[in-house]
Amino acid sequence: MAQAASEPASGATLTLRCDGCGAQIQVAAGLRTAKCPYCASPAVIERPADPSRPDPAFVLGFVVTKERALEQARAWIRRPWFAPGAFRRAEPSDVRGLYLPVYLYTAMASAEYSAEIGENYIVVETYVTTDSKGNTVTRTRTRTKTEWRSLSGSWVSYVDDIIVSASSGLPNDELERVEPFDLRALHRFSPKVLSGWIAEDPSIGPEQCLTQARSETDAAIARRLAAHMPGDSHRGLQYRWRAEHEDLELMMLPVWVLAVKYAADKPLVRLVVNGQSGTVGGRAPLSWAKIVAVIEAALEIIVVAVLIDGSR
16 A cells, blocks of 8 residues: 655645555546556555545445446447447447545435325216117216325435435536446445555535435435325325435445547547446437438328328
8 A cells, every 4th residue: 555755735646655666656636546657556545634535434346347347338339229330330448447436415304295196996988879880879988087185294214325426527417327336235445445446536525415415315205205105196296305314425436437439520438337237328429310311211101101091
């Protein structure tokens, strides 16, 4: 494990001494790990205690290997039909395993809600019609109707599965594409877990992450309340919630980050692979030529159908 030889006050690098060969190497200030360019010894950077840069409380280890991450990424690249052909034939590159800093939000959430609950029931209707021979006949049919009633109440739940990215390099919307992570596998943080991996210090403060976590919690409460509603259906769900015993814990999540270059004049497409489950997240480019071709084909089918119907 390497000790920081000099801690910059505001610069972008710090110097550490390699325990393997003794070389003095420069490391970006935002990284927690490094590899010596001379002897390839991995190192975890130990820094002086700093309240503004806390140590993580928990860590999730890598389960997905680099080979599997590449397989999952290749399969994902070939899937989007509306992507350019060059993209679907491209190979991912620049594969990096990264421990991403995130904040885990926990709280006891309570809500007051109101809604209309719908209960379905079947009615039998009698009606008069004309049969194929022109005779007047009486027939019956069943219809489903809904009876609505008002409902209000209180709901309490422990929220312990909200995570938000603390990295400005990998925004929260990209992290959401590869969620969920199985937080039951959390371990207490140890610097040894990071050895040999790229690991980043948080670059987004806890205040901003708390705001994002509360926003995600609000959406989660809406989903949980909707699932909590009795009856066959509901409408007009309204609620107000508050949180007690809120807590933010810094933790490290395993992700693979890959780049896809499919054209010289197009920007790189970044893919993220969940290092625990293998879920792939990214935003594939669109081929407008394919989209236009599909629209034109659909319009031709509609025109032909109209002409056939009109000629009958």
